[in-house]
Amino acid sequence: MADEPLKADMIRLIPKLRSFALRLCRNPDQADDLVQTTCERAIRSLDQFDPATRLDSWMFRILQNLYFNMQRDTANRARLFEKAMFDYDDTFDGERAAVSSLELQQVRRFIEQLDDDNRTVLMMIAIDGRSYKDVAEELQVPIGTVTSRLARARLKLRDWLEARKSPEGASQSASKGVVS
Numbered sequence: 001m002a003d004e005p006l007k008a009d010m011i012r013l014i015p016k017l018r019s020f021a022l023r024l025c026r027n028p029d030q031a032d033d034l035v036q037t038t039c040e041r042a043i044r045s046l047d048q049f050d051p052a053t054r055l056d057s058w059m060f061r062i063l064q065n066l067y068f069n070m071q072r073d074t075a076n077r078a079r080l081f082e083k084a085m086f087d088y089d090d091t092f093d094g095e096r097a098a099v100s101s102l103e104l105q106q107v108r109r110f111i112e113q114l115d116d117d118n119r120t121v122l123m124m125i126a127i128d129g130r131s132y133k134d135v136a137e138e139l140q141v142p143i144g145t146v147t148s149r150l151a152r153a154r155l156k157l158r159d160w161l162e163a164r165k166s167p168e169g170a171s172q173s174a175s176k177g178v179v180s
Contacts (some may be wrong), residue, residue, distance in 0.1 A: 003046050009055050010042060016056065017063055024067045034070070038063040110160050118153035121146055126154075 011176050017038060021031035044051075049058060092129045111119055125136045125146075132150075 006046060006049070007043065010039060010059065013056055013059055014039070017059060020060060021063060021067070024064070034063060034066060037066055041066065073168040106164075107157075107161075110157065114153055114156060118149050120154070122153035122157075125150055138160065 014035060017035045018031055021034040021038075022028065025034060032048050038059060049055070071089075072143065111122065114122065120139070121135060122129045124138070132143050132146050136146045139146070140178045
C-alpha cells in the first residue's frame, strides 16, 4: 500500500512522459507504446526506486533507455534482414532446393518403412529433440532399449543412404523394393 502514492504520482507524470516520447519518436502510436512500457517497467521496479531521487527523473530515464534500446533493436533487425536478403539472393539455387526437397521426401518414405519401435524412437529423439530418458519413460521401456532401437534405426538409415550413393547400391535397393 505504500506504493499507492507513487503510482498516483506516476499517473500525473503520464502527459509529460507522452510529450517527451513524442519528441523522441515523432510517432504518436510509438510514443503511446513507449509510455505504457515505461509505466509497466517502473511499476515492476518500484522496489528499486530510491526515494531520495526524483520520480520524474527516474521515469524519464527509464523512457529514454527504452527508446535507445528500441532504436538499437530496430537497427540490428534491419541490418540482419539486409544481410539475410543479400545472402539469400547470392546463394539461392532452385535446382539444389528442388533436389533437397525430393531427397527429404525419400528419407521420410524410408523412415515410414522402419519397424514401428525403431521409427517411433528415431522420430522422438532425432526429430522432436526429446531426451533418451523422456522417451524411455513415455514408452515405458528401459533407456538401453531406447538406445538400441535408435542405433538400429540410424544404422538402417545410414546403410540406405550409402546404398543410394553407389550406382550398384541403387539398383540393389530397387530390386529389394526399397524406396530410392
